[in-house]
Amino acid sequence: MKILKQLGSIGIALLTISSVYACNTNERRKPIELIAHANNPLEPKKDNTVQIALLLDTSNSMDGLIKQAKSQLWDIVNEFSLAKCGNDTRPNLQIAIYQYGNDNLSASEGYIQQVLGFSSDLDEISEKLFSLTTNGGEEYCGKVLQTSLQQLPWNQNPDLLRMIFIAGNEPFDQGRYNYRNATTNANEKGVTVNTIFCGNYELGINTDWKKGASLTGGEYMAIDHNKKVVHINTPYDDIIIKLNSKLNTTYISYGTLGREKYQAQKVQDENALEMEEAIAVKRAVSKSSRLYNNKKWDLVDAYADEEFEISTVEKDQLPNELKNKNEKEIKDYIKSKKAERIQIQKEIQEYNSKRLAYIAEHQNTDKSGELENAMIKAIKKQAESKNYSWE
Secondary structure (H helix, E strand, C coil): CHHHHHHHHHHHHHHHHHHHHHHHCCCCCCHHHHHHCCCCCCCCCCCCEEEEEEEEECCHHHHHHHHHHHHHHHHHHHHHCCEECCCCCCCEEEEEEEEECCCCCCCCCCCEEEEEEEECCHHHHHHHHHCCCCCCCCCCHHHHHHHHHHHCCCCCCCCCCEEEEEEECCCCCCCCCCHHHHHHHHHHHCCEEEEEEECCHHHHHHCCHHHHHHCCCCCEEEECCCCCCCCCCCCCHHHHHHHHHHHHCCCCECHHHHHHHHHHHHHHHHHHHHHCHHHHHHHHHHHCCCCCCCCCCEHHHHHCCCCCCHHHCCHHHCCHHHCCCCHHHHHHHHHHHHHHHHHHHHHHHHHHHHHHHHHHHHCCCCCCCCHHHHHHHHHHHHHHHHCCEEC
């Protein structure tokens, strides 16, 4: 009986560990290794990164889809910023973008282009989305699926979330490359394919869009890509936009990249504001989240990285206000900007909570049929199997 109890205890330990395993381990551990760690808390997973590839049809009829992608990126980011793993650690997010079905693209490549490889740079993701235009063309879903699976550096860990969202409105089986071969490849890589048909739900089923998703256990969704997205203005919008301007002053760019990226930050603020004030507000909220990190060009974010040494930055790579300061003075300046940033981000989050409450009270429109709503539902559903949850 004692032996049975011991075996039972080991089994429970293994089950408990495996339930938080997907979010917390760097690689698969053998059962004996798991038993050895049964009485110790698991180390947080440093490279816990969710990978999402967006494959967007940019043929003539897809202007509405691209507009939704540009305007709703920040909704998706803001929702994902709340994700957490079983032990409360927070996953990182990488997004890749492909366009297909555009006559401006190479015919020899199947009218397909990698617009952006996996990136966690939110300004870069926004920039690439805003660069998309529609024209043409011939839409080959199987080909773009296979291309993204081959070209992108998908994570090898089977316990990390890897997803493709492909959106379009032509039959899923168009082109010489069989989409079934692509979904077989996706299964081998542990990538879930989710399909978004831009049009009638039944028509999408009849043209294999649902089949394309089901072969990898993904979600099939249909959206009205021409639906006008209604944003509710709130009394807090102007306040958040002004706080965003203050937030930008806390960035300390360094090096050639810093000058370019500091300007890019402003450009993407302007792109969002030009579309609609509410989109600029959502972008500001994203910039106040943990997912907006610019350590490659901003000294405040870089200084928070344990591996970064301020002494490695040459004087001529520093902004003018720091070039004549010694190391201690530079560090003090960075710390002061960090404290200022934390306070501004906190204020943005507080006003956003009031904003969301106001929207919930005044929301009369149905959000079904929108790209953002479809994607978030699929992400949450598939993330549950990897032990993610949302606040």
